[in-house]
Amino acid sequence: MNIRFFKTFCDVVDSGNLSRAASLNGVSQSAVSQQLTKMEKDFGVTLIRRGGATATATTAGKAFYRGAQRIIREYEQMAGNVRSEEDTVSGTLRIAATYSVGCHVLNPLAGDLLERHPKVDLQIEYIKWNNIAPALLSGEMDLGIVDYPEKRRGIEVMPLEQEKMVMVCSPKHPLASRRSISVMNLQDERFVAFRSQTPTGRYIQQMLRSRKVNVEVVRQFDNIEMLMSSIEADAGLSILPFACIARHVSDGYLSWASFHDGATWVRPIGVIRSREKPPGKIEEIFLAMIDQGQQRDKTD
Template sequence: MHIETLKVYCDLAESQSFSKTAEKHFLSQSAISQQLAQLELTHNCQLINRKKRPIELTRSGQLFYKTAREMLDSYENFRNELNTFKSSAENRITLGAIFSIGMHALPDYVKKFMVKYPNVHVDIDYYSAEKIYELVLEGDIDIGLVAVPKRDKRLEVYDFIDEPLVLVCSPKHPLAESGKMDIHKLQFERFISFEKDLPTRVWIDSSLQRYNTIVRPVMEFDNVETIKRAVEINAGVSILPKTAVISELNSGTLKAIKFSNEEFFRPTGIIVRKDKIMGQPGRYFIELLRKKNV
């Protein structure tokens, strides 16, 4: 049964006129009669007493009218709620990012996005990488930003920025005045590391292994901010993304030293669920992030 047929029947019941109903729906009176006859045939009952003028509903017709009206009202509520949902989705983008990317790499991209879409709200929350994958796959956030992204057949994974990795130490540390440093010397230093199994820890460990360098972690933390605080009090040295220490370098609370062996980088990535339906603002934001330069 079509929604339009229910509308025709309800209008006929309310106007009690074939001609008025036909005019309202831009149909012939014959077409209205045919639709009514089809309804009566389908439900095996008479819905309208055609002998009376104006026409009247039979008891079956009154029951059918009540049900049809409820269905139309429910359908209208559904359409209104759907339109509200679509409007809300078009005017809001939800992002989940690991703290170091969200705080230090993302703000410039958000500023440029807001120039083009000033009325779209960008909602950014910080999570662990594991939680971001979970939320993206469940559809609870639109876009995820993680370090060392892993491939998953359920996800679209795009390259974001390659963050330079540098040795970070306190200004009071003996290495603070070094121009560059050989990575092998790290084995003699107290090292402050990310916790085991975190993607950045695994990535840094693999870089150290390529140079047969073993470090001595004296502390392990799950986030870059706590590592920075420990390095600031000269509890040890660490390897961190340079983008995450810009503020401390400018204020002089940390020193960054490049490695003489090679330039080390931490890859980062954008993850989106493959079947995610994204509005134009969301597609533009992903395009902006993929440009890597703002």
């Protein structure tokens, strides 16, 4: 069980309020509720009694609370001991990413790195996709996190993950109630798009064209936040990585549906670096963390 679940649970009990606990942990109230449901399912007992805006621990919940506090204390002590051993790792790591990839892919990795090695100077820049490879080749940046990574001279590509692409629309849209659709359902729909010059924009354009689906492109953006804002305002629907919209969906601002042929609607994310420059110590640590995470995912 994730150690963060224990902290969330304790915050619910201490504050007596799911919304307050959500705010303390930087997640939505829906996410807190889901965590509580999972813990109760795992233990087979009711831990929190919910009533209106209040939340109180049951008898079993109080026992769980005491145990959770003990686990958190032991974890924090262990983490402190580990950090003291790792404090000798220092230096600078410069990473470039596009905004649509960086926020939900890079931020958790960056958080893990800094938690383990707080003396590292991690510099992250969000730049246009076509400027990332040149920045690596010039030595301006050490690593790049990109969508649809392409092999090119002097650039090494390491696969990171495959993101599920889904139809996204306003909760007011007629397709909002659907959980699965055919891409043909998008025929003649108003469409909010990534600019066609971007890798994701090109991919979506090619996928629609190969299926002979015509959409009415009403707006185009490089910035995914502006794109989602337009969808929320019901300017049109779009196709986006689910990972980018998950928070907006849980908060009720967006709706989504998977495609019947969902296996073909994926966005590959990769790490790229210059072949000409040997990796530094911090770069090797960061890449090893990524590899370890991928190995864990394969065994889960």
